Amino acid sequence: MFTLDRNGSSRKKIFLASLLFMGLAHLVFLKQYIKGAIFAFIEIVVLVTSPFIVRIIGGMITLGEPKPGLTVFEKDHSMFMLIDGIIVLAVLFIFVSLYAISVRGALSTYKEFCALGQLPSYKKIISEMSTKAFPVAALSPLVVLILFFVVVPLVFSASVAFTNYSSPDHIPPNNTVDWVGLDNFKTMFGGDITWTGALGRVAAWTLIWATAATVTCYAGGMLMAVIMHETKLKISPIFRTLFILPYAVPAVVSMLVWQNLLNGSFGTINRTLIELGLMTQETTIPWLSDPTLAKFTVVLINLWAGFPYFMLLTMGSMTAISKETFEAARIDGASRLQVFKSITLPSVIYQTMPLIIMSFTHNINNFGAIFFLTGGNPVVADSTTTSAKGTDIVVTWIYNLTLNLQKYNYAAVLAVCIFVVLAPFAIFNFRRTKSFKEGEL
Amino acid sequence: MTNSEKTPGVPDKIPETKISDAEKIKLAEERADRVERATKMAEERARAAKRKAASFESAASGDYGYAPEPTKTLTYYNTLQRFRTRVYKTFIVIFLTLISLVVLYPLIYAVSAAFSPGRSISATSIIPFGGGFTTKHFVRLFSETNYLLWFKNTLIISAGTSLSTVLVCSLAAYVFSRFRFVFKKSIMLALLILQIFPSFIGMIAIYVILLRINGLDSLWGMVLIYLAGNIPYNTWLVKSYMDSIPRAYDEAARLDGASSARTFFSIILPQAKPIITFLAIVSFTGPWMEFIFAKLILRSNENQTLAVGLFSFVTDRKNEFTLFCAGALIVAIPFVAFFVITQKVLVSSLAGAGVKE
Structure with a gap:
């Protein structure tokens, strides 16, 4: 019964055995005792801990019961229950993957047996395991870290969007949190006039901001690069070095300096303008305190900080255009403008396209440029309820909702929105990678 | 005389017919006339072509002193061109100078604030370095605040993040680039999609996870967070680079009996040095x-x-702009020096990032 046929008829037997209990096929049929023992041990561990696993997952489904009589430490902490549930699911996910690997491994060993007529020798198994050990060892830190520090938090965030985890009535450990289905989405998308209005305002501003920031920085950077490339001044390197400085200074520093310089009442810029006689104490420009003007200021200051990156980028890709192309155009009698329009611009845009897209997604998530320059200010009508201020973009709003207002459920809804908006960009960038094009993936 | 070099307007042969001598003379004269006209035309054309070529050459080389035929018109033309170029260049220099003033203004002001007496922005002079000179803020940084401690913490976190990111990402990238295994496609796709999220979207969960593994308020906890955030994008970056290293190298090493680990450390890693350096610096x-x-x-x-510490200097409660500038200056100097020194490499590596994939 434990012997195998070479004609492939034992495939079903192997498949069922390996599916029935992890490592069974290895132990009974394929005589790979070490491998089989390891697999079996993993399955035994999972089975032994299964009551615990079931309890944790049950807790994730109920999110705890309110227990009024108990002290804070004895009460059910809904959020810990949710995270523990997700972590256990992640561990189960690894277990299922290992199961799949063991089944596939058993089947491929059997296929080899059919071809060669004998099971792999002990020596061969050892050497095979040592070559396979390297990729496994090299990848495991990545898998573990990504799973527990990226995937679990994101899944948690997405789950919170379907609960009522928020201040003041549903903050553990004093109160429990419950699943509420799509209620938060309903509130945000039309259910509550204040929240819907704030979401519409912030979402529109985020898109305008990301577009304006990317376009201004790109155009500004390209203008500088082309001017310096075309005129070939002897002192261009000095200018280039000067222009790199805003890029080199960390954003926290430069944005906080700008915030102070632009301060309405005691900022240096307004004081200078008063000294020059261009305005009086009463007519100072509210750079960062007028909701409309603040938006312009933010884009403008971001241009200051962002154009060097695109200047360097354009310079780099312009050196990649062959000199012959320029010469040929010159000989054909093309003017400077024509050369720029039909040679420089198209090739630079073609080369920098993925980086423009990356810059757009980066600007949608550009926390630093907003938070350190304006802190989201100025305050507008609905700011006290929603904590969304005049220049807040979605990510800074998430920050405010989480740390100031503790409306975790709404913050999670926004995170889901960011996913929906940005996922197409990721897929676009993926489709144009070399490995995708070459059919490797 | 080939056909193409033929003088235009002159037939090869005058038809031989029986005509009178007077007529013959007349015809000959006419013919000579035509030849003369044609030659003149050809000369004019050649001159025009030469002029045109000269003007291109001078436009390309920027040398307007070259005139093929020093006629009056051409000299005038060249002077005009030279004048126009001078005006153009002066205009560009003025423009670039204005831009650099705008670019430098806040930076110069911040440097001057670091050395000026007074505490808040309102106490500083509006003219850079106009309100006196003092180094007391630097003394205060090291004596009254935890600046040195913050610097040390940040250094430890950065070094830890940089080292671990390089190790984890390059190993994983090597495996993705050279091995075939189950779930390879799924893992790579997952990394690509995860890479678009700013990691602070999951900050509450990360907080709880660190609480569970006793990593709150610890430097290694920070390293773990930054490392995990760095992995998705950078693994792809290094993997794309490693794909461009010829496989012949590692196959040769394998034939010589090197293990996977040996191949990685002594063949692939040295070959991928540029991207590894880039990754180390960025992280x-x-x-x-x-x-x-x-x-x-x-x-x-x-x-x-440092970021949190410096930020605390300029919040509403504490308005120590000059102290902030002094602290920021110390951090910014190495950053600026690094960028200025490596700008050439930066140009090509940024362009490379655009061209690759």
């Missing part, structure tokens, strides 16, 4: 200015990082 500079997690995770004052 080293990141933590210096990261704010959200540093604020959330590092609760005690002794464990704070």
Whole structure:
């Protein structure tokens, strides 16, 4: 019964055995005792801990019961229950993957047996395991870290969007949190006039901001690069070095300096303008305190900080255009403008396209440029309820909702929105990678 | 005389017919006339072509002193061109100077604020270095604040993040580039999609996970967070680079009996040095200015990082703009020096990032 046929008829037997209990096929049929023992041990561990696993997952489904009589430490902490549930699911996910690997491994060993007529020798198994050990060892830190520090938090965030985890009535450990289905989405998308209005305002501003920031920085950077490339001044390197400085200074520093310089009442810029006689104490420009003007200021200051990156980028890709192309155009009698329009611009845009897209997604998530320059200010009508201020973009709003207002459920809804908006960009960038094009993936 | 070199307007042969001598003379004269006209035309054309070529050459080389035939018109033309170019160049220099003033203004002002007496922005002079000179803010930084401690913490976190990111990402990238295995496609796709999320979207969960593994308010906890955040994008970056290293190298090493680990460390890693250096630098500079997690995770004052510490100088309660500038100056100097020194490499590596994939 434990012997195998070479004609492939034992495939079903192997498949069922390996599916029935992890490592069974290895132990009974394929005589790979070490491998089989390891697999079996993993399955035994999972089975032994299964009551615990079931309890944790049950807790994730109920999110705890309110227990009024108990002290804070004895009460059910809904959020810990949710995270523990997700972590256990992640561990189960690894277990299922290992199961799949063991089944596939058993089947491929059997296929080899059919071809060669004998099971792999002990020596061969050892050497095979040592070559396979390297990729496994090299990848495991990545898998573990990504799973527990990226995937679990994101899944948690997405789950919170379907609960009522928020201040003041549903903050553990004093109160429990419950699943509420799509209620938060309903509130945000039309259910509550204040929240819907704030979401519409912030979402529109985020898109305008990301577009304006990317376009201004790109155009500004390209203008500088082309001017310096075309005129070939002897002192261009000095200018280039000067222009790199805003890029080199960390954003926290430069944005906080700008915030102070632009301060309405005691900022240096307004004081200078008063000294020059261009305005009086009463007519100072509210750079960062007028909701409309603040938006312009933010884009403008971001241009200051962002154009060097695109200047360097354009310079780099312009050196990649062959000199012959320029010469040929010159000989054909093309003017400077024509050369720029039909040679420089198209090739630079073609080369920098993925980086423009990356810059757009980066600007949608550009926390630093907003938070350190304006802190989201100025305050507008609905700011006290929603904590969304005049220049807040979605990510800074998430920050405010989480740390100031503790409306975790709404913050999670926004995170889901960011996913929906940005996922197409990721897929676009993926489709144009070399490995995708070459059919490797 | 080939056909193409033929003088235009002159037939090869005059038809031989029986005509009178007078007529013959007349015809000959006419013919000579035509030849003369044609030659003149050809000369004119050649001159025009030459002029045109000269003007291109001078436009390309920027040398307007070259005139093929020093006629009056051409000299005038060249002077005009030279004048126009001068005006154009002067205009560009003025424009670039104005831009650099705008670019430099806040930076110069911040440097001057670091050395000026007074505490808040309102106490500083509006003219850079106009309000006196003092180094007392630097003294205060090291004597009254935890600046040195924050600097040390940040250095430890950055070095840890940089080292671990290079190790984890390059190993994983090597495996993705050279091995075939189950779930390879799924893992790579997952990394690509995860890479678009700013990691602070999951900050509450990260907080709880660190709480569970006793990593709150610790430097290694920060390293773990930054490392995990760095992995998705950078693994792809290094993998794409390693794909371009010829496989013949590692096959040769394998034939000589080298193990996978040996091949990686002694063949692939040296070959991938440019991207590894880039990765090391980028992941080293990141933590210096990261704010959200540093604020959330590092609760005690002794464990704070520079970004949080500096930010605390200019919040509403404490308005120490000059102290902030002094502290920021010390951090910014190495950053600026690094960028200025490596700008050439930066240009090509940024372009490379655009061209690749």
